Amino acid sequence: MNQTLVALALIFAQLSVVAFGGGNTTLPEMHRQVVDVHHWMTGADFAALYALAQAAPGPNMMVAPLIGWQVAGLAGMLVTTFAIFGPSSVLTVVALRLWRRFRDKPWRAAVQAGLVPISVGLVAASATVIARTVDHDWIFVAITAASTLVLLRFRVHPLWMLAMGAAVGWTGFGQ
DSSP states (O other), rough: OOHHHHHHHHHHHHHHHOOOGGGGGGGHHHHIIHHHHHHHHOOHHHHHHHHHHSSSSSOOOHHHHHHHHHHHHHHHHHHHHHHHHHHHHHHHHHHHHHHTTTTTOOOHHHHHHHHHHHHHHHHHHHHHHHHHHOOOOOHHHHHHHHHHHHHHHHHOOOOHHHHHHHHHHHTTTTT
């Protein structure tokens, strides 16, 4: 079996089971593995695939199949898809059954309360990794800051923000 496919399977299966708070919480480690450890792509390529995945309908972890496709074609896409969605799906079924079984236990609320801030921290770390990857010029820092402020202040669909960023990029401004 191809070593790259095995590496993709191991990386994404591990990420699958630690994706507390959603798949985006694994982005820092995903970025580290794909860009820094294995050098399968550049940080800019990673950020572009992430943006494309966020614009596509479906789960927010569609970046995994895109990375698999970029690294190893169709086989890579299939491996990363099953690796990122399979283990976490099985774990979720088991956890939900246990969660329901112990619904009246006092420790359950404590566990849930402890997981929430960890999940928020993981999401914030993910945003920081992506921002550091793409914000290499003042215009990109400004776009990141402006989109963050708009999304925090107004109820704007994220696709509008992606369209605005694409429009700015299309003009060539900041290149």
